[in-house]
Amino acid sequence: MRIAIVGSGVIGLSVALYLSLEGFKVMLITRNPQEGASWFAGGMLAPFSEGLEGELFEFSYESLKMYSDYVKLVEEVSRSKIDFWKNGILRVVLKGEEGLIKKAEQYRERGFSVEILERMDYHSEEVVSVIRYAEEGWVDTEHLMDALLLAMENSGVKIEIDEINKIELKDERVESLKGIKGNYRADYYVFCTGAWTKELFDVPVYPIKGQAIKIKAKPVDVVNYSTISYIIPRSRYTYVGATSEDVSFLGGNTVGGLNFLCGNAIRVVPSIAKAEVMSTIYGFRPATPDEKPIFLLGENYCLFSGHYRNGILHAPITASIAKSLIKDGVKSIYFEYFSQERF
Incomplete structure (x- = not known):
């Protein structure tokens, strides 16, 4: 069976990998392999720190449990190393945010690994305490995306540069796809078009811009996730993120955005004030009105979009859902939970 996948973010590449390894002939169509939000994402795997609930939490937690095997698979096929940390995340509690403790206690009552700790020496006095969610982790998204692109080559996925x-x-x-360069036909079509989904489908997916900074310093050795900032250590630098701006596809880093990032990071970890800035980045998250994904299912196509802040986390489960659907004809319950009919 010939599969055409549109979109080369972490979701599209992961779906392509899973299907190619099942023996399908996969073609991936993208206008720019490095355009998607995945390249600029922080890479936190943090359903607890995000405070998720209901079916979105279940979806996210299920994907979190798959992540070690997912990273191992991508490493094996790509023959490259991905930096991946599994030693928990610190959810920072600022003054006036004591409700986060109650949320943590609710998770703990459900049997999840949760510790409530005093603030660290590097924290400011605005920090009241920290919650350690031991099951969470983070991944270097640049490593992951590079590895996924290598995996495409090694697993025989053809990448076509075109704009559908x-x-x-x-x-x-779907009878065919019309691009600028030509037309494309397949037996089955998978659309993973991220923030640009509305260009092809009438669904409420829209871009939310995020700006971030890379700094040379390593002020922390574990993710510090707060309401106003998240500070993410990587092997080569520290990632400080991120803004959330409803400005359509207005590109570029702004003075206001960078001021927001720097000021809030310093409020949490004051030593960041002395850090050297390496570079600034930005990208566009695919958002929906209720911050949950949108899945569509047609006779010979499906759409996976709207993963918003958790696309990196959701890659393994979304790819598994696509594989089960196309290989075995099994329709996941998440097609109902994340149907656009809810709007």
């Missing part, structure tokens, strides 16, 4: 601007539909079936 029209889907030819007939009776819930």
